[in-house]
Amino acid sequence: MQSNKPKYQKTSSQSRSPKTKKKTVKKGRGHLLSHNYVWILGLGALAIIAAIIFLIYFIFVDPYSFSWRSARDSSFHPEGYNIRGIDISHYQNEINWERLRNASLLDDPIRFVIIKATEGVSLMDDNFNENFYRAKQNDFIRGAYHFFIPEIDAEKQARFFMHQVHLEPGDLPPVLDVEKKGNLSNTELQQAVKKWMDLVEKRYQVKPILYTGYKFRTSVLRNPVFDEYPFWIAHYYVNTLSYKGTWNFWQYTDAGQVDGIVGDVDCNIFNGTLEELMDLTLKE
DSSP states (O other): OOOSSOSOOOOHHHHHHHHHHHHHHHHHHHHHHHHHHHHHHHHHHHHHHHHHHHHHIIIIIOTTSOBOSSSOOTTOOOSSOOOEEEEEOGGGOSOOHHHHHTOEETTEEEEEEEEEEEETTTEEOTTHHHHHHHHHHTTOEEEEEEEOOTTSOHHHHHHHHHHHOOOOTTSOOOEEEOOOOTTOOHHHHHHHHHHHHHHHHHHHTSOOEEEEEHHHHHTTTOOGGGGGSOEEEEOBSOSSOOOOSOOSEEEEEEEEOOTTOSSOEEEEEESSOHHHHHHHSOOO
16 A cells, blocks of 8 residues: 655755756866867867978978978079089989980080989999999099998998999099988987098098088088088079088089989089089099
């Protein structure tokens, strides 16, 4: 039998308690969602800012710190110099050497061609032998360069280059291309580069050419010990070279267009006369 008295009667305090707790829960969840939303907006804004900074660096500065203009201008060639040349590798694919032989840059003939030979201790450029042979066959002053890998022993890299490359009288001195420091300190990299240069100089009896970028030379390789070497500087799209030290070659663009090569090619000038360029080459 059921009683007329309710089985459970809420007191005044009991009736208010659930409502109070419910309001508290709603306030807490709303505050948490609002807090998370602010964090999401903040992270999104930071991501956008980071992306903008990256794009500015990539477009205006260049990954290798060689470039200081915002656009790659294939028509740009610094005036005031008339000994011009290019450097090539397998990236230029098959070259029409007969057309290249008669090509010009700013109405000046191409006098020298510097060719990628080796990298590290195992990589030889696929087109080196062909390019090296054809350059001489077509009366260019030719040279060969090694791309330096900081994490690999410098002596082994030097010996690999010397084993693969056989320079002859009339060729430019061997070239060391240094663009990265890897996980080495500045001092460690400088010591490794100097070791390569010393070994190669002993073999060919001529001081090698040091190639690097403007900022890399003035920061990472900022050591008077390198002042004694012929210097090839990469600094793109500037009308005049602001480097204060002595330099022999200037790679001023990576977007040159020359007859005989499909696509872009690095263009260079020699800071001197043709006779001075010839004086730099290997002798009998």
